[in-house]
Amino acid sequence: MALLFRWLLRLTGSTVILTALAVAAVYFLASRSLPDYSKSLEVAGLSAPVEIVRDHANVPHIFGAADRDVFFGLGYAHAQDRLWQMVTMRRTVQGRLSEVFGTRTLAVDKLMRRLDLYTLAQRSVAAQDAQTIVALEGYAAGVNARLAEINRDALGRGAPEMFLFDVPIALWQPADSLAMVKLMALEMSGQLETEVMRARSSLLLPDLARLSDLLPDAPGSGVAALPAYASLIDAPLPQFTASVALPEHPLSPFRHSAFAGASNAWAAAASRSASGGTLLANDPHLGFSAPTMWYLARLELQGGGVIGATIPGIPSVLSGRSDSLGWALTSAYVDDQDVYIEQINPENPEEYRTPDGFKPFVTRKSIIQIKDEQPVTLTLRWTDNGPVLPGTHYNLEAITPPGHVAALAWTALSPKDTTMSAGIGLMSARTVQAAIAATVSFVAPAQNLTLVDKTQIALKTIGAMPRRSVAHQSRGRMPSPGWIEANRWQGRLSYAANPEFVAPLGGILGNTNNKIVDRPFPLHISFDWGDSQRVLRWQRLMQSRQVHTRDSFIEAQLDTVSPAARTLLPLIGADLWFTGEAAPKGTPEAQRQRALALLADWNGEMNEHLPEPLLYAAWLRALQDRLIRDDLGPLADEFLHVEPLFIERVYRDVDGAAVWCDVIQSAPVETCTDMARLALDDALIWITERYGPALESLRWGDAHQATHDHPVLGKLPLLRYFVNIRQSTSGGDHTLMRGLTSGAPEAPFENVHGAGYRGVYDFADPDSSVFVTATGQSGHFLSRHYDDLGELWRRGEYIPMSLDAGLARAAAVGITHLTPD
Structure with missing residues (x-):
């Protein structure tokens, strides 16, 4: 017995020692890739020395003698902090994730290859202007200098993830940065799914008028009547097809339309500013991740300094300011995508129908390499309208008759995409008029550009808008036959047709993705907009003060009233x-009365510490499901979020919309009061099962946690506790401090999409401007800068946004000197 005990003790001790050694070895190897911010380094590709001063929040301030060298410094800094993020984004747009992750990402790769965005990016390099080529080449050289340093000095392969996924990293090319822009356009596009959903709903609803309830138009006139989808296609349509889920890998850029991009921006003229200078606020919304998509940086260009939010891989400050101009971006929701149903020649499946007869598809083979598997060969097919997509993509097969395929027209599919040139030119502008002129070449994703200079404010929609015929059968709201000439795009509208507002009389401009113009088709911009609610709160806050301050703009950014x-x-x-x-006590009726009593005294504030937001959100979610489930069946599962305009139409009985309250399969005629009561009971049962029966003890923040998850390591046992960042948050789907919920059955109220960047700029005192991101500057989970900004972001705090080099140096966490080799 004693001998057994001794051996068990030895084995246990040995196991502990070996485990400790293994952990120490892993930590040593992982920590080798932690960047050293205080050093001098000789690098190839520079014309003169570059200095990178990292301020107290690890924001790089980059100084150089020429713009090319400054962009070199930005590329080097991006690669220091976000190399893994950059290479995975590049692989995503190239359709090469499966080389690293195996069959898990094959569906994503297939779709990316069919869109062929990377090839289009390569072809677009030649379309850039001279200063953009300088920026792209300098930036690529900076990234490659960091790669060379990693290889030469054995710096842990550049990122901890590289030890788990050991694959070569190709040198960065100018086309890679253009491809990043196209990837962002893809992530911010939602018109394709909206068209398909409208068509599928049309096929299920016997009364076409009910389609205007379910997918309501933004308030305002100028809306075209919809045809029944079945009337557009002279062929038998599928009676029923089961829904196919989107590729669910976290690296997939394919999102439901609710996650296709949103943002807030508002500006005040000097006449509406207490300080006497113009004001600008911006908080662009994207899906949350760890690290965040945004990266703060300052570039000291020859024309002056610019500072703000960049995206690793893209050499441009996308939202920020110079000493005389501030710019902000919000999704414009331009209808820049159309789905076309293409008829295949029954005599020759290699041809499709056009207005001039049948024509061969443009085809090309594409081979996808898969880790530990045999490669897959795809045949890519294009029509005059765009690439042919598989029937599983956004359930296109549900609205595609036999003998037909679906193709996509999209402005981002341009081989002469000059969006990057517009971004580089914007940083050089010093006035509102110069900025509007610089962005004429912007293509996709279409944005509302809010601008302020020292004296003026303006809003301009930038991006290509398709020119459609007034005879278009669906006016772009549903898929349409691709062989009918009137349905095809007729080029682009002129830049002058894009909405523009300069120096409004009221002195206030803003956009929350709401409808901004009310023009008839085909100058309508869009039939689908991203907001009909936040704008109501924004209007109230803006008009409640005669003059505004930086702090009142911050207050609006952080407002949580729904x-x-x-x-x-x-x-x-x-x-x-x-x-x-x-x-x-203890009966469902008593629980219902407690819930109603709480909600009766609530002011609509979606505060993380209150129970009422959870009661409200669960009730509305259950109510919408009860209203649509019997009409739509399984399609109801794809309506992930409550649509307030739909609920309001039903309960105000607009155009007979109260008919949704009656369950068509039941003999009794249910009233809307019946449905509200039943839905509240459903919600209370769900809440009790999840959080217990004590309603007063509920916290919205427990359900509404911001999920900044690592897209690759975030699902791994144990490791996820180190790489994921979770935060209890206020806000909701329809608050200015937007925290869009997931809608997923297992965790419907998780906060998955919101303002990963916030900035507020005051041009009376530009260096008092502030900004913040949702996590931190570093993508290395062992770095103290991985999440150091996250708690500030959660609390609604900011850091200074200064172009004062002395302030940056005063509390620098490191200074890097790059000199020509």
């Missing part, structure tokens, strides 16, 4: 508030 909650609760609870007899 106008949807304030509108909908009195409607759906009109016949439930304070009615009924007292119910015994």
